[in-house]
Amino acid sequence: MYSALYKYVIHGGKPLFGEIEISGAKNAAVGILPAALMVDGVCRIENVPQISDVTLSLDILSALGAEVRLVNKNTVEIDSRHIRNFTVPDDLCRKMRASYYLIGALLGRFGRAQVSMPGGCNLGVRPIDLHIKGFEKLGATVDVMGGFVYATAPESGLRGSTIYMDQVSVGATMNVMMAAAMAKGLTVIENAAKEPHIVDLANFLNTMGAHIMGAGTDVIKVRGVERLHGGTYSIIPDQIEAGTYMACVAAAGGNVLIKNVIPKHMDCITSKLEEMGVEIREDGDNIRVIRKHHLRRTNVKTMPYPGFPTDMQPQITACLALARGTSMVNEGIWDNRYRYVDEFKRMGARIQVDGKVAVVEGVERLSGAPLRACDLRAGAAMVVAGLAAKGTTEIGEIHYIERGYDDLVGKLRGVGAEITLIACPDDDANSASSAG
Numbered sequence: 274m275y276s277a278l279y280k281y282v283i284h285g286g287k288p289l290f291g292e293i294e295i296s297g298a299k300n301a302a303v304g305i306l307p308a309a310l311m312v313d314g315v316c317r318i319e320n321v322p323q324i325s326d327v328t329l330s331l332d333i334l335s336a337l338g339a340e341v342r343l344v345n346k347n348t349v350e351i352d353s354r355h356i357r358n359f360t361v362p363d364d365l366c367r368k369m370r371a372s373y374y375l376i377g378a379l380l381g382r383f384g385r386a387q388v389s390m391p392g393g394c395n396l397g398v399r400p401i402d403l404h405i406k407g408f409e410k411l412g413a414t415v416d417v418m419g420g421f422v423y424a425t426a427p428e429s430g431l432r433g434s435t436i437y438m439d440q441v442s443v444g445a446t447m448n449v450m451m452a453a454a455m456a457k458g459l460t461v462i463e464n465a466a467k468e469p470h471i472v473d474l475a476n477f478l479n480t481m482g483a484h485i486m487g488a489g490t491d492v493i494k495v496r497g498v499e500r501l502h503g504g505t506y507s508i509i510p511d512q513i514e515a516g517t518y519m520a521c522v523a524a525a526g527g528n529v530l531i532k533n534v535i536p537k538h539m540d541c542i543t544s545k546l547e548e549m550g551v552e553i554r555e556d557g558d559n560i561r562v563i564r565k566h567h568l569r570r571t572n573v574k575t576m577p578y579p580g581f582p583t584d585m586q587p588q589i590t591a592c593l594a595l596a597r598g599t600s601m602v603n604e605g606i607w608d609n610r611y612r613y614v615d616e617f618k619r620m621g622a623r624i625q626v627d628g629k630v631a632v633v634e635g636v637e638r639l640s641g642a643p644l645r646a647c648d649l650r651a652g653a654a655m656v657v658a659g660l661a662a663k664g665t666t667e668i669g670e671i672h673y674i675e676r677g678y679d680d681l682v683g684k685l686r687g688v689g690a691e692i693t694l695i696a697c698p699d700d701d702a703n704s705a706s707s708a709g
C-alpha cells in the first residue's frame with residue numbers, strides 16, 4: 274500500500290486489449306471480516322482483496338484479540354475464540370467508514386461494543402441513525418458520547434423484532450443482520466437493502482450456522498442462533514471494480530475480457546454502457562467489453578441496487594464527458610459526490626453541477642492534467658479519464674484509490690495501459706492540483 278508519497282502517472286489516449294481478473298468485493302469483505310468476530314471457531318475466508326481497507330479491518334480484528342493468519346495473499350484465517358476486548362481502537366476506526374460493522378458484530382456476540390464514530394470518504398452527511406434505531410429495536414441501549422458509540426444489550430440478551438428501515442441503507446441492513454444473527458427469536462428487516470454484498474454477508478453468516486432468509490429481497494428474516502461455528506467462505510467478485518474496468522474500456526476504447534464476475538450483478542452497469550454504444554458480451558463468469566465507435570450520450574440516476582450504483586457515478590461521468598451530446602447525471606444517494614468535477618474540468622471536461630444533478634456536455638477529447646484524488650471512486654474516475662485523455666495525467670492522493678482497488682496498476686498495465694506508480698516528494702503530491 275502506498276501513501277501520499279506516490280502518484281499514478283498515466284500516458285493516455287491508447288485503447289486497451291487483453292484480460293483483467295476481478296478481485297473479491299471490498300464492500301462484502303469489510304462486512305464479512307468484522308462478522309468473523311461473531312464466530313466461536315476458526316473462519317477461513319477466501320478471495321479477500323488486497324486493499325488497504327482490508328488491511329485496516331484485519332488490524333482492528335487483531336487489536337481486539339482475534340488471531341489473524343494470512344494463508345496466502347487472498348486467504349485469511351480468523352480465530353475469534355478468545356476475544357476479551359470490546360473497545361475498538363479509535364485511530365484505526367476513524368480511517369474507515371465500515372468500522373461501524375464492529376458495533377453489530379460485537380453487540381451480537383458479546384452484548385457490548387465501544388466503537389468510535391466511523392470515518393471514510395467524504396460524500397456528504399453520513400449519519401448512522403438507522404443502525405442505532407435497529408439496535409435499539411433489538412433491545413440494546415445505544416449512547417453516542419464524546420465521539421464514541423456505546424452499545425449494550427440487556428442482561429437477558431438481544432431480542433428479535435420487526436425493524437422497518439425508513440431509508441434503504443446498505444450499512445444499517447448489514448449491521449442489524451449481524452446483531453440479529455444471535456438475538457433470541459425472529460427479526461424481520463423490512464425495506465432492506467438488496468446489494469450483492471448484503472447477500473454475501475448473509476451467505477457467510479449462514480455458512481457459519483446462522484439462519485438468515487430473504488437476503489437480496491427487501492424483507493430479510495433472521496432467526497437467532499446461540500452460537501456460530503467455524504467454516505470456509507469465499508467472497509464474491511467486486512461489482513464496482515469490474516464496472517470501473519468496463520468504464521476504462523468504454524472511455525479509452527479497445528477490447529477487454531473482464532474475468533471472474535457475476536454477470537447478473539453487472540446488469541445495471543452493462544445496460545447503461547450498451548446505451549452508450551459499448552458492445553458487451555457475457556460468457557459464463559466473464560464479460561467482454563468492446564468499444565470501437567464514439568460514445569453516445571445518456572442519462573444516469575443512481576439508486577439502491579438493482580438501480581445504477583452510486584459507487585459507479587464518477588466513473589460513468591468520466592465516460593459521459595467524452596460522449597456525443599449532453600447527458601444528465603442525477604445522484605440519488607449522496608449529497609456531495611461531485612467533488613471530482615473540478616478536477617475533470619482541468620482536463621477540459623464540460624460539466625455543470627447543480628445540487629445533485631450534473632449536466633455533462635461531451636467533448637471530443639480530454640487532455641492530461643495533474644489531478645488529486647478526493648475520494649475512492651472519484652480517484653478511480655480520474656484513472657478512467659486519464660486513460661482516455663491525450664497526454665499525461667498525474668494523480669496524487671492515491672491512498673484513496675488503494676482503499677478499494679487491488680493491484681490497479683498491474684491490472685491496467687496487463688491490458689496495455691501506460692500507467693506507472695511513481696514516488697514523488699510529499700510537496701509534489703500535495704500540490705498536484707492546488708491551483709484553481
Ligand code: EPZ
Pocket residue numbers: 300303370371394396398399400401402403404405440441442443444445466583584606607608649650677
Ligand atoms: C455503503 O455505504 C458503501 N460502503 C458505499 O460505498 C456506498 O456508496 C453506499 O453503501 C450506497 O451503496 C460500504 O459498503 C462500506 P448507506 P453506507 O447506509 O452503508 C442514508 C464506496 O465507494 N443513511 O446505504 O454508509 C445515507 O446518508 C463506498 O465503496 C441515513 O440517513 O451507505 C445515504 O444517503 C462509498 N441514516 C443513504 O442512507 C443511516 O443510518 C444510503 O447510505 C444510514 C444511511
